[in-house]
Amino acid sequence: MNKNYDIENIFFKILTGKIPCDKVFESDHSLAFRDINPRAKVHVLVIPKKPYLNLEDFTLYADSLEKVDIFDCISKVVKKEKIMNDGYRVLTNIGEDGHQEVQHLHFHILGGQPLGGFIKKLLIN
Ligand code: 5GP
Numbered sequence: 373m374n375k376n377y378d379i380e381n382i383f384f385k386i387l388t389g390k391i392p393c394d395k396v397f398e399s400d401h402s403l404a405f406r407d408i409n410p411r412a413k414v415h416v417l418v419i420p421k422k423p424y425l426n427l428e429d430f431t432l433y434a435d436s437l438e439k440v441d442i443f444d445c446i447s448k449v450v451k452k453e454k455i456m457n458d459g460y461r462v463l464t465n466i467g468e469d470g471h472q473e474v475q476h477l478h479f480h481i482l483g484g485q486p487l488g489g490f491i492k493k494l495l496i497n
Pocket of ligand 1: 382393394405406407408409410464465471472473474475
C-alpha cells in the first residue's frame with residue numbers, strides 16, 4: 373500500500389462495509405456506486421477494491437487483471453445506466469490541482485443529460 377494512503381478515507385470505509393453505498397455493479401476487483409452528491413442525472417463512481425491513491429499509483433502498482441477489470445466495470449455501468457447511445461463523460465481527479473477530494477482512485481461516470489463543455493471557461497491567466 374502507498375505510504376500516503378489513508379485507510380480512514382470514505383471510499384475505504386465503503387469497501388470495508390463500514391458505511392453503506394448505493395451499489396450499481398461489483399466485479400472481482402472493482403466497485404461501482406452512485407455519487408452521494410450527483411452532478412448529473414447519472415453520476416456513478418468506479419473504484420478499485422485495493423487501496424490505490426490515484427491513477428498514477430494504480431498505473432504503477434495494479435496488476436493487469438485489475439487494470440482490465442476497472443475498464444470492464446466502467447463499460448458495464450455505461451450499459452446498465454443506458455447512456456451508451458447519447459454519450460457520457462469519464463473523468464478522474466488527481467491531487468491538489470485536480471481537486472481530488474477523496475484519496476482513493478475513482479472514475480466519475482457522468483451522463484443522462486447534455487454535460488456542456490469540459491471546463492466552463494478558460495482558467496489560464
Ligand atoms: P473527487 O473530487 O475526489 O474527484 O470526488 C469525490 C466524490 O465523492 C464527490 O463527487 C463526492 O460527492 C463523492 N462522495 C464523497 N463522500 C461520499 C460518500 O460518502 N458516498 C458516496 N457515494 N459518494 C461520496
